[in-house]
Amino acid sequence: MKRRTFLLGALAVTACGTTAPTADLTLAAGEQGGLYLDFATLLARQLGPTVRVTPRVTAGSLENLSLLRDRRADLGLTLADTATGTDLRALGRVYENYFQLVVRADDPARSARDLAGRPLSLGARGSGASVFGDRLVAEAELGERVDHLPLAEAAQALADRRIDAFLWSGGVPTPTVSTLDDRIPIRLLPLSDLLPSLRDRYGRAYEPVSVPAGVYRAPAEVPTVGVANLLVCRPDLPDDIAGAVTRVLVERAAALVPEQALGTQFLDARSLIGTTDVPLHPGAAAAYRDLHG
Structure with missing residues (x-):
C-alpha cells in the first residue's frame, strides 16, 4: 500500500x-x-x-x-x-481445505502407499499443496517420480495417462476436478491413515475431514486430511x-x-x-x- x-x-x-x-x-x-x-x-x-x-x-x-x-x-x-x-x-x-488425491476410477490403488514408484503430480510449484505433497512422499514412501503441475495441467495429464494421480488442495467440489470427472470417471484416495504420523511430525494444523458422499460421484464419504x-x-x-x-x-x-x-x-x-x-x-x-x- x-x-x-x-x-x-x-x-x-x-x-x-x-x-x-x-x-x-x-x-x-x-x-x-x-x-x-x-x-x-x-x-x-x-x-x-x-x-x-x-x-x-x-x-x-x-x-x-x-x-x-x-x-x-x-x-x-x-x-x-x-x-x-x-x-x-x-x-x-x-x-477448510481438503487434500484431494485423485486417481482414475479404474485405477487399482486403494491408498496413497499403493502409488509408490508411479508418476505423480503432488501440488503446483509455489502452492501449499506442494508442501503437503513433499510430506506425503516421505510418509507414504512414494519414491521420486513426482512432478508439480498446476491443477489444469495435472488434470489433463491424468486424462492422458501421463501421470497416475495428482494432489489438489481446495474446497469440494472443485470445478476443474468435477469437469475431469465428467470426462473420465475419477476417484479420491483416502489419506486418513497418514494423519496420525503427519500430526506427530508437523503439528495440529492437520485435521481429520471427510469429502461428502456424492462429490465426484463417490458412493460414500472419503476420509482425508484437512487444513485451515x-x-x-x-x-x-x-x-x-x-x-x-x-x-x-x-x-x-x-x-x-x-x-x-x-x-x-x-x-x-x-x-x-x-x-x-x-x-x-x-x-x-x-x-x-x-x-x-
Missing part, C-alpha cells in the same frame, strides 16, 4: 463524523479454477469502494507468502501449515484496515462462499477466530471483540 493511500484515508470522514479507512490493497490469491481466487474475487466485491482490493492470480500459498514478504501484496491466502513459523498475522480462518485456509497480512497492516476487512468477513459471510463450495464451506465467528498457530492481527482481534464480545 502506498503512503499516499493512507494519508488520504486519514482524511476520509463518514457522515457520522468517524474516520473511514481507505486503502488500495493487493490480495495474493491462487490458481484459476481454484477456491482461493474465487474467494478473493468475492471479498474484493464486498469490500469496495473505500477499501479496494485487487486479487492477484498466483500458484498458491508459498508464492503468496513470498509476495507478502517482498511487499508486493498486502493480503494473502495461505494454508495454515505453510504459514506456521512466519511473522504474519491472521485476519481470519476463511474456510487463512487470510493473512504483515504485522504492520494498520489496525483500522485490518478491522475493516475483518468486519466484512463477519458481516457478509454468506456472500463470501464461492458457488463451488456451497454446502461444504461456511464462515462464522467461531471458525473465523480459529487461526491455529498464526496469531490474529490486533485490528482483527479488536473487531471480533467489538462484534461478539
Whole structure:
C-alpha cells in the first residue's frame, strides 16, 4: 500500500463524523479454477469502494507468502501449515481445505502407499499443496517420480495417462476436478491413515475431514486430511484496515462462499477466530471483540 493511500484515508470522514479507512490493497490469491481466487474475487466485491482490493492470480500459498514478504501484496491466502513459523498475522480462518488425491476410477490403488514408484503430480510449484505433497512422499514412501503441475495441467495429464494421480488442495467440489470427472470417471484416495504420523511430525494444523458422499460421484464419504485456509497480512497492516476487512468477513459471510463450495464451506465467528498457530492481527482481534464480545 502506498503512503499516499493512507494519508488520504486519514482524511476520509463518514457522515457520522468517524474516520473511514481507505486503502488500495493487493490480495495474493491462487490458481484459476481454484477456491482461493474465487474467494478473493468475492471479498474484493464486498469490500469496495473505500477499501479496494485487487486479487492477484498466483500458484498458491508459498508464492503468496513470498509476495507478502517482498511487499508486493498486502493480503494473502495461505494454508495454515505453510504459514506456521512466519511473522504474519491472521485476519481470519476463511474456510477448510481438503487434500484431494485423485486417481482414475479404474485405477487399482486403494491408498496413497499403493502409488509408490508411479508418476505423480503432488501440488503446483509455489502452492501449499506442494508442501503437503513433499510430506506425503516421505510418509507414504512414494519414491521420486513426482512432478508439480498446476491443477489444469495435472488434470489433463491424468486424462492422458501421463501421470497416475495428482494432489489438489481446495474446497469440494472443485470445478476443474468435477469437469475431469465428467470426462473420465475419477476417484479420491483416502489419506486418513497418514494423519496420525503427519500430526506427530508437523503439528495440529492437520485435521481429520471427510469429502461428502456424492462429490465426484463417490458412493460414500472419503476420509482425508484437512487444513485451515487463512487470510493473512504483515504485522504492520494498520489496525483500522485490518478491522475493516475483518468486519466484512463477519458481516457478509454468506456472500463470501464461492458457488463451488456451497454446502461444504461456511464462515462464522467461531471458525473465523480459529487461526491455529498464526496469531490474529490486533485490528482483527479488536473487531471480533467489538462484534461478539
